[in-house]
Amino acid sequence: MTAMMAILFYILLRGASKLRLSLLIGQPSPLKGEYGFLPGLVNTLYIVVLTLLAAVPVGIGAAVYLNEYVGRSGRPSRLVRLINLMVEALAGIPSIVYGLFGAVFFGEALRLGYSILTGSLTLSLMALPIIIRASQESLAAVPQCLREGALGCGASQWQMIWSVVLPCAKRGLLSSVLLAVGRIMGESAALLFTAGAAVNLPKNWLTHPLASGASLTVQMYLGVSSGKYIDEAFAAALALAAVLLGIYLLAGILGREDK
Amino acid sequence: MVKNILRSRGNLSRAERSRKFWDSFMYWCFSLCGLSAIAAVCGIAAYMVLAGTPAINEIGLFHFLLGSRWEPTAPQPAFGVLPMILTSVAGTALSVLASVLVGTLTAVFLEELAPNRLRQAAQATAALMAGLPSVVYGLVGATLLVPLVGKAENALFRGSSSHIFTGGANLLSASILLTVMILPTAIQVGGISLRAVPRELREASLALGADRTETAFKVLIPAARPGIVTGAVLGTGRAMGEAMAVMMVSGNAVNFPLPFHSVRFLTTGIVTEMGYSSGLHRKALFSIGLALFVWILATDLILEALVQREGGGQSA
Numbered sequence: 045m046t047a048m049m050a051i052l053f054y055i056l057l058r059g060a061s062k063l064r065l066s067l068l069i070g071q072p073s074p075l076k077g078e079y080g081f082l083p084g085l086v087n088t089l090y091i092v093v094l095t096l097l098a099a100v101p102v103g104i105g106a107a108v109y110l111n112e113y114v115g116r117s118g119r120p121s122r123l124v125r126l127i128n129l130m131v132e133a134l135a136g137i138p139s140i141v142y143g144l145f146g147a148v149f150f151g152e153a154l155r156l157g158y159s160i161l162t163g164s165l166t167l168s169l170m171a172l173p174i175i176i177r178a179s180q181e182s183l184a185a186v187p188q189c190l191r192e193g194a195l196g197c198g199a200s201q202w203q204m205i206w207s208v209v210l211p212c213a214k215r216g217l218l219s220s221v222l223l224a225v226g227r228i229m230g231e232s233a234a235l236l237f238t239a240g241a242a243v244n245l246p247k248n249w250l251t252h253p254l255a256s257g258a259s260l261t262v263q264m265y266l267g268v269s270s271g272k273y274i275d276e277a278f279a280a281a282l283a284l285a286a287v288l289l290g291i292y293l294l295a296g297i298l299g300r301e302d303k
Numbered sequence: 304m305v306k307n308i309l310r311s312r313g314n315l316s317r318a319e320r321s322r323k324f325w326d327s328f329m330y331w332c333f334s335l336c337g338l339s340a341i342a343a344v345c346g347i348a349a350y351m352v353l354a355g356t357p358a359i360n361e362i363g364l365f366h367f368l369l370g371s372r373w374e375p376t377a378p379q380p381a382f383g384v385l386p387m388i389l390t391s392v393a394g395t396a397l398s399v400l401a402s403v404l405v406g407t408l409t410a411v412f413l414e415e416l417a418p419n420r421l422r423q424a425a426q427a428t429a430a431l432m433a434g435l436p437s438v439v440y441g442l443v444g445a446t447l448l449v450p451l452v453g454k455a456e457n458a459l460f461r462g463s464s465s466h467i468f469t470g471g472a473n474l475l476s477a478s479i480l481l482t483v484m485i486l487p488t489a490i491q492v493g494g495i496s497l498r499a500v501p502r503e504l505r506e507a508s509l510a511l512g513a514d515r516t517e518t519a520f521k522v523l524i525p526a527a528r529p530g531i532v533t534g535a536v537l538g539t540g541r542a543m544g545e546a547m548a549v550m551m552v553s554g555n556a557v558n559f560p561l562p563f564h565s566v567r568f569l570t571t572g573i574v575t576e577m578g579y580s581s582g583l584h585r586k587a588l589f590s591i592g593l594a595l596f597v598w599i600l601a602t603d604l605i606l607e608a609l610v611q612r613e614g615g616g617q618s619a
Contacts, residue, residue, distance in 0.1 A: 051432070051440075051443050051447075051483065052428070052431075052432075054443060054447055055439065055443060058446070101336070102336050102339050103336075104336075105332060105333050105335075105336025105337070105339075106333075106336040106337045106339060106340060108333050108336070109333040109334055109336055109337030110337055112333075113330065113333060113334070113337075114337075126341060127337055127338070127340055127341060129604075129607055130340040130341045130343070130344045131340045132603060132606075132607060133344050133600060133603050133604075134340060134343060134344055136540045136599055136600075136602070136603040137347065137544070137596065137599060137600075138540070138543065138544020138545070138546070138570065138595060138599060139544065139546065140544060140546040140570045140573055140574065140592065140595070141347070141351065141544070141592050141595055141596045141599070142347075144351070144354070144573065144588075144589060144592040145346075145347045145350050145351060148350055148353075148354045148589070149346070149350050153350075169343050169347070172339070172340065172343065173340070176340065200322050200323070200325070200326040201326055201330070202325055202326045202329040202330070203322070203326075205329075226434050227434075229436070230434065230435070230436030230437070230438075230439075231436070232436065232437065232438045232547045233437070233546040233547050233570070233574065236574065236577075237577055261436050261438045261547075262438075264438050264439075264442065265438050265441070265547060265551075268438075268441075268442055268445065268551065269551070274442070274445075274446060277442055278442065278446075281438075281439040281442055284436065284439065285431070285435060285439060288431070288434055288435070288436075289431050292430060292431060292434055296430070
């Protein structure tokens with residue numbers, strides 16, 4: 045316990061001394077001897093948005109399927125148990141294996157190469173189990189009588205889901221998305237071989253997803269392993285930890301109010 | 304009844320038909336989403352096998368898994384991953400044992416003895432620490448832990464001529480860092496399973512004259528054992544699969560695992576060489592990935608079986 049506190053204080057101590065706004069929104073420039081995390085920040089934003097675009101509809105859809113269509117009739121069928129097992133398996137696969145898979149499947153088989161899109165698609169697989177699990181919980185917390193009421197008024201199952209179940213669970217669903225955002229922002233191993241390690245600002249905002257780009261975490265890793273930017277990395281770590289703390293707190297509050 | 308039959312399909316109003324259409328259309332959409340998890344796992348498995356087996360065929364399974372030399376770029380390349388496997392096993396085992404021990408005791412303290420406010424603060428800290436990115440852990444490990452372990456190493460091996468000094472980047476550092484990384488999960492899972500112990504057990508033990516410590520060790524921990532085991536398996540998965548943090552503290556030389564040896568894990572083996580590998584070397588890295596994948600999947604399935612058995616036992 046004290047060890048955990050000690051680590052947090054250490055990050056705070058070493059990070060705070062270097063933390064400047066110019067570091068976070070500045071560009072690295074060897075000529076001027078400056079370093080900045082703006083490229084990593086921009087790439088991380090791209091990755092988060094693209095990953096969510098792919099993972100949120102599918103994840104929530106899967107949760108709806110598991111909870112509304114097949115989960116209601118007594119004992120779970122063999123298919124449902126298989127799906128649940130696969131979701132557990134997805135959650136357990138290490139990020140480095142995701143990275144390898146993303147590199148051969150999205151990168152080579154689909155010819156996307158080292159690009160932010162490859163990284164995002166890879167991460168969307170990683171985010172899937174998080175979104176499915178948390179969404180399922182919040183859907184299960186919607187009172188059964190609301191469903192019966194809607195069906196009793198003559199709504200079809202889809203109308204019932206769209207107009208009653210999803211709105212009732214929206215805080216919980218949002219919380220599940222936030223959990224996924226936290227996971228995406230902290231990921232590094234899966235991105236190294238998929239999104240690549242280019243520390244550049246986008247040349248063209250529209251085609252940037254097809255370019256290689258290091259996320260904030262990957263940029264931190266590169267900075268540290270080059271041995272030059274350790275204090276800068278601490279500052280970025282502090283900022284990242286603060287943002288993650290905010291995200292997890294918000295997710296916790298939203299998730300709790302549902303119940 | 305007769306009326307329903309008479310109102311045959313053709314008489315359905317337009318709105319009714321579109322309602323029916325959307326209903327079944329969305330059903331299929333949701334089913335597809337539900338099947339996506341199965342598709343994802345099967346796809347990953349298929350591609351890992353496709354990418355991982357050629358090198359194993361070429362090297363030979365025996366030489367690959369049990370070979371002790373990893374010299375991928377030598378004129379006579381050797382691809383034996385035994386040192387990395389043993390390192391991963393040793394590092395994981397050490398850190399899981401330590402974190403389960405410390406985590407369970409911490410959970411007992413927090414649940415049974417600590418004042419409310421301390422418990423809440425500790426739980427919030429654990430939640431944050433569980434979500435902290437591994438790069439951040441690696442950063443702290445590299446700047447805080449490695450120099451400390453390096454000092455200990457210098458003191459221990461002073462004057463030794465055969466020891467290769469690692470400066471603190473060794474198996475011990477990696478194990479300590481992994482312990483800290485999976486500790487939050489161990490505390491959380493331990494807390495959950497302790498809270499699930501029926502109140503009567505605790506009260507019965509106290510009523511029989513046992514004090515709180517005795518109750519904790521003789522009643523609560525045995526009763527919470529399934530949860531603690533689950534936590535250990537979860538920790539094993541996380542520790543086995545951790546790459547970036549370990550990479551920054553373990554030294555990365557291929558050696559057999561001794562506490563003060565610079566070592567390379569299965570995961571870090573992939574990260575270290577992926578950037579510049581080609582040909583058989585690159586394929587061999589995918590084989591390492593396959594080995595890791597199979598291992599983790601097996602652990603998961605065992606856990607699932609354990610949980611289902613425990614769950615079945617409780618509901619029966």
